[in-house]
C-alpha cells in the first residue's frame with residue numbers, strides 16, 4: 001500500500017468547486033493513503049477573495065492569492081480551468097519551490113505533453129479526470145501517467161482518488177473519452193432525472209413526487225446492479241415484460257433517437273475537450 005508522509009505538503013492551485021471537493025474529500029477521508037491528511041497539509045492558491053475566505057472558514061486551510069506565493073510543496077494539484085492553466089504554469093515554472101514536485105492535473109483536455117512544456121524540468125506529472133460525486137465519496141476518476149511520472153506516482157494518485165470513490169488507470173489516448181463519459185456524466189444523469197421528472201409531471205404527477213421517484217430509481221438501479229453484479233442488459237431485460245409497458249417505452253425512446261443522442265453528446269464532449277486542451 002502506498003503511503004504519504006504525515007508532513008506531506010499539498011498545494012492546491014484553484015480553489016473552486018472541484019479543487020474544494022478533492023481537498024475536502026481527502027481531509028475527511030478515513031482511508032489510506034489520505035487518512036492522516038489534515039488542513040495542515042494543504043495550502044490553496046486562489047485569486048478570488050470570496051473563495052479563499054470560504055476555504056479558510058470551512059476547512060481552516062491556509063490560502064494565498066497566487067501560486068507563486070506558495071512557499072513549499074511536494075504535491076501540486078492543478079484545479080484551474082483549462083483556459084488559464086498555461087498562464088498559471090508559466091508563472092511558476094522557474095520558482096524553485098516547485099522544481100521537484102509531483103503535479104496532478106484534473107483539467108479537461110490538457111494533455112501531459114502540453115502541460116509538461118510549462119512545468120519545471122524535474123517536475124513529474126500525472127493527469128486525472130474526476131467527477132463531482134467524489135464530493136460524497138462516490139466519484140469515478142481516471143488516471144494516466146506522463147513521460148515524467150514514475151509507476152509509484154501513478155499508484156499514489158490512483159490510491160488518493162480511490163479514497164474518494166473508484167479510480168481507474170487508463171491510457172492517455174482514452175482520457176478525453178473518459179472525461180466525456182464519467183467526467184461530464186453526472187450532468188447527463190441529472191438531465192435524465194430532470195427529463196423523467198418533466199415527463200411524469202406531464203402525465204399529471206406532482207412534480208416533487210416525480211423528482212423523488214426519478215432520483216430513487218437512478219439510485220436503486222445503480223445499487224441493484226452493483227450488489228447483484230447484474231449487467232445493464234440483464235437489468236434492462238428483467239424489467240421488460242413481454243408485450244409490456246417498458247418495452248413500449250424503450251421502443252418509443254429508440255424511435256425518438258435516445259441512443260443516438262448519447263452517442264452525439266459524448267462525441268461533442270470529446271471534441272470540446274480536445275479544443276480546451278489546445279487553448
Ligand SMILES: NC(=O)C1=CN([C@@H]2O[C@H](COP(=O)(O)OP(=O)(O)OC[C@H]3O[C@@H](n4cnc5c(N)ncnc54)[C@H](OP(=O)(O)O)[C@@H]3O)[C@@H](O)[C@H]2O)C=CC1
Nearest residue numbers: 014015016017018045046047048051079080081082107108
Ligand atoms: N466541474 C466538474 O464537474 C469537473 C471539472 N474538472 C476540471 O476541474 C478544473 C476546475 O473546474 P471547476 O472547479 O469546475 O471550476 P471553478 O471555476 O469552480 O474553479 C476554478 C478556480 O480556479 C481559480 N483560479 C482562476 N485563476 C487562477 C489562478 N491564476 N491561480 C489559481 N487559481 C485560479 C478560480 O478562482 P476565482 O475564485 O478567482 O474565480 C476558481 O476558484 C477544470 O480544469 C475542469 O476541466 C474536471 C472534472 C469534473
Ligand SMILES: O=C(O)[C@@H]1CCC=N1
Nearest residue numbers: 107108179183184185
Ligand atoms: O465541463 C467541463 O469542461 C468539465 C470537464 C468534465 C466535467 N466538467
